[in-house]
Amino acid sequence: MLKGATHNLYRGGPEDYSAWTRDINALDPDLLLLQESCDPARYTYPSALWAPVEANRCGSAIHLKHGQAVEVSLPAELRGWVIGAEVRELAWYPASPGALYVFSLHAPDRPSHNYEREVNAILDAIAPLVAGHTVIIGGDFNLTVSARHGSEERRNTSGEEAIHRRLREEFGLINCWQTLHPDEALQQTFRRYFSDDPQPFHIDGLFVPAAWQPLLKSCEVFNGPAWRGVPNSDHFPILATFAP
DSSP states (O other), rough: EEEEEEEOSTTTSSSOOOHHHHHHHHHHOEEEEEEEEEEGGGGTHHHHHEEEETTTEEEEEEESSSSSEOOOOGGGGGTTTTTEEEEEEOOOOOOOSOOEEEEEEEEEOOOOOOOOHHHHHHHHHHHHHHTEEEEEEEESSSSOOOOOTTTOSSOOOOHHHHHHHHHIIIEEEHHHHHHHHSOOOOOOOBGGGGGOOOSOBEEEEEEEEEEGGEEEEEEOOOSGGOOSSSOOOSOEEEEEOOOO
8 A cells, every 4th residue: 555645834834843743643644745844854854855945944845654765856946846756665656667756846936926837837847857757746736736626616727727738648647636536626725814715725736647546545635623723734635545
């Protein structure tokens, strides 16, 4: 069995730096992708990969329960917003061609707030690194990562739909949550200002190779009472489980 999770911690999580331990204890992931994380050493996980957006700021991280992650080079302007790794000796993952590359991303929150452009720039940087290999991409995209259900008032933009197609057709990936919830209104993964929304923001996602679809057993958004409110994050974690 393989369990993968993604979670934006909101400015590093509680000031007692319990966020990593909480996620690891509650979700028990083999692969954990984090965004807005402080230095992993503060959470007592110094061996994890992490890159800050700038000095003294939070950044993105990759943590493995077992195995080894070797960081890959990305453009300097993306450092901290994205971290990528070649993952070796993971306890179990489906047999796939080439090496396994994993990316934890947080679409940059720049003054323009053009998240579609930012996500496409990230994908442009990742694409040449993973050609012919297996890739997992997860994180906070700052745009709707799944197709809106017909019952929802909010609609996908054409730019969001183009990104969905790009992940599916160019990278050969499936959206774990939507694959197992194909005819449902999107669940809330982000609580803007820590409040609920009748048409919820669904901006976090985990994308894996389409060949893994028969092995995908569950994918849930952890949005129950225990995950709501300060000092918790304004995002909810997503956990996917795979088994042969």
